[in-house]
Amino acid sequence: MPEEILFEELVHPGAAWSHVLKRGTALRLTDLEGGANAGMLLYNFECPVERLNLPDTLKAQHIARLTKDFVLYSDMGRILCSVTADSLGWHDALGGASNASLVKSKYGEATYQQCRNDYHTNGLDKFLIELAKWGLGSRDITANVNFFSKVSVDGDGGIKFEPGFSTAGSYVELRAEMNVLVILNTCQHPLDPNPIYAPKPVQLTVKRVPAPFDNDPCRLSRTENERGFTLTERYFL
Amino acid sequence: MSGAILVESKLDPAKALYREIVLAGDPWIREIKAGQIFRIVDLEGNQAADTLFYNAADHADRYSYQDTIREQGNIYLTTGSKLMSSGGNVLLTIVADTCGRHDTLGGACAAESNMVRYAIEKRSMHACRQSFLAGLLGFDSSFEKRDIPGNINFFMNVPVTPEGKLTFEDGISEPGKYVEMRAETDVLGLISNCPQLNNPCNGYNPTPIEVIIWEGEHVS
Numbered sequence: 001m002p003e004e005i006l007f008e009e010l011v012h013p014g015a016a017w018s019h020v021l022k023r024g025t026a027l028r029l030t031d032l033e034g035g036a037n038a039g040m041l042l043y044n045f046e047c048p049v050e051r052l053n054l055p056d057t058l059k060a061q062h063i064a065r066l067t068k069d070f071v072l073y074s075d076m077g078r079i080l081c082s083v084t085a086d087s088l089g090w091h092d093a094l095g096g097a098s099n100a101s102l103v104k105s106k107y108g109e110a111t112y113q114q115c116r117n118d119y120h121t122n123g124l125d126k127f128l129i130e131l132a133k134w135g136l137g138s139r140d141i142t143a144n145v146n147f148f149s150k151v152s153v154d155g156d157g158g159i160k161f162e163p164g165f166s167t168a169g170s171y172v173e174l175r176a177e178m179n180v181l182v183i184l185n186t187c188q189h190p191l192d193p194n195p196i197y198a199p200k201p202v203q204l205t206v207k208r209v210p211a212p213f214d215n216d217p218c219r220l221s222r223t224e225n226e227r228g229f230t231l232t233e234r235y236f237l
Numbered sequence: 238m239s240g241a242i243l244v245e246s247k248l249d250p251a252k253a254l255y256r257e258i259v260l261a262g263d264p265w266i267r268e269i270k271a272g273q274i275f276r277i278v279d280l281e282g283n284q285a286a287d288t289l290f291y292n293a294a295d296h297a298d299r300y301s302y303q304d305t306i307r308e309q310g311n312i313y314l315t316t317g318s319k320l321m322s323s324g325g326n327v328l329l330t331i332v333a334d335t336c337g338r339h340d341t342l343g344g345a346c347a348a349e350s351n352m353v354r355y356a357i358e359k360r361s362m363h364a365c366r367q368s369f370l371a372g373l374l375g376f377d378s379s380f381e382k383r384d385i386p387g388n389i390n391f392f393m394n395v396p397v398t399p400e401g402k403l404t405f406e407d408g409i410s411e412p413g414k415y416v417e418m419r420a421e422t423d424v425l426g427l428i429s430n431c432p433q434l435n436n437p438c439n440g441y442n443p444t445p446i447e448v449i450i451w452e453g454e455h456v457s
Contacts, residue, residue, distance in 0.1 A: 049381065049382050049383050051383075053344065053350075053387075054344075054387065055302075055342060055343055055344020055345070055387045055388075056344060056347070056350045056353070058342060058343075058344075058403050059342075059343050059344065059350075059354070059395075059403060059405075060350065060353050060354055061403075062402060062403050062404065062405075063401060063402060063403055064342065064397040064398075064401045064402065064403045065401035073350075073353065075347065075349065075350075075366075075382070075385075076349045077347075077349030077350055077352050077353045078349075090401060094303065094306055094307075094312065094342075095303065095306075095307055096301065096303025096304055096306075096307055097303075099304075099324075099325045101325055102325075124323075124325075137297070138297040138298070138323070138324075139296075139297045139381075139383050139384055140383055141323050142386055142387070143301070143302065143303050143386070143387050144303070152399055152401065153312055153397040153398075153399065153401075154399060155399075156240045156311070156313075157240075157311045157312045157313040157338075157396075157397075158310055158311050159306060159307070159310055159311060159312060190307055191307060224353050224354055227352060227353050227356075227357060228353045230357070231349075231352060231353065231357070
């Protein structure tokens with residue numbers, strides 16, 4: 001079965017988006033201008049208490065970043081999404097989301113009354129409002145991924161954000177292995193040293209894609225992932 | 238912040254308000270009041286103490302490893318580390334540490350993650366998230382699995398390479414090493430004294446820890 005584009009949508013700078021990404025479809029995120037950040041949380045749509053677990057994701061694959069051929073695990077040992085394409089080689093799993101006090105201290109205040117839809121917003125509040133639309137709340141906030149951002153770690157454990165890492169046209173693609181509630185926002189990375197409030201847009205493309213074959217690179221990248229795919233497939237039996 | 242900051246405590250366990258041995262594989266849960274000093278002792282060495290904290294006034298406001306890492310600019314916990322909540326509040330500050338490095342990234346073992354990491358037949362083995370659930374539900378039946386975020390692994394050593402590889406190194410803890418923290422607000426503390434037998438995080442031999450709490454004014 002060839003790939004088929006189902007729809008496209010532009011997420012404006014500093015905005016949020018949510019969607020139930022069905023098993024058998026994929027979501028491509030494209031950084032149109034360079035310097036974007038896409039904060040993301042993932043849940044099993046059928047039972048949202050099952051959700052993205054980044055510690056389980058990192059330790060199962062011995063990684064502290066995300067890129068092609070790795071997968072995103074739920075806390076129940078199943079694979080929510082696989083990373084099937086990536087032009088960058090690094091997406092952040094450490095930095096988390098900005099909050100209101102961080103944004104205010106970095107960029108000052110800019111209200112809706114002053115700036116209309118360019119008002120200052122933050123990752124945590126965007127997550128909470130989008131989660132509320134699906135009946136979820138602050139107890140459902142968990143560690144998030146930041147696509148298009150790189151945060152590396154030195155020998156003493158110090159973390160470093162790499163400015164200018166994502167260039168215009170950079171992309172990453174997630175194949176849904178379950179029916180996944182995707183909660184996304186385009187707020188700046190909380191460690192972005194840019195002194196100016198300047199979030200960037202992200203282009204979304206939802207496609208129908210083939211199911212992973214037995215020789216799928218994400219399945220074969222680690223024996224842990226072979227078991228992860230087995231457990232995910234059993235869920236649908 | 239960089240590297241281990243080794244600081245010994247002046248507090249005398251004989252003057253503590255509360256002392257309890259937590260046996261290998263058991264949960265522990267208790268409220269710690271603002272200003273109280275909370276110590277976890279690795280009695281026999283190489284034992285991972287998987288730990289979570291909740292704001293006692295609002296359990297939805299709980300320890301967040303991403304906020305903690307970002308605010309201190311470092312993935313390891315040691316003296317001076319402020320343990321941040323998901324709502325941006327400081328829950329506790331580490332005030333003494335004779336081990337020098339504690340993990341923020343590895344999370345807790347679970348029946349399900351053991352199936353992925355080791356073998357599907359491992360489902361029945363005791364695991365930290367079983368203990369977390371038992372501890373939480375024993376304290377308040379309104380707690381749910383969604384109240385278990387990523388936790389601290391006191392006494393565990395999980396370095397990250399500059400290339401973004403997560404590695405599991407031998408523990409740097411030894412018998413009697415401890416970490417001590419001051420509650421900055423009333424918190425609920427939850428520990429799973431890790432029962433993991435599939436990897437060397439407990440030296441393949443889980444052992445007891447001791448939990449000690451002092452009133453703040455006993456600081457000498």
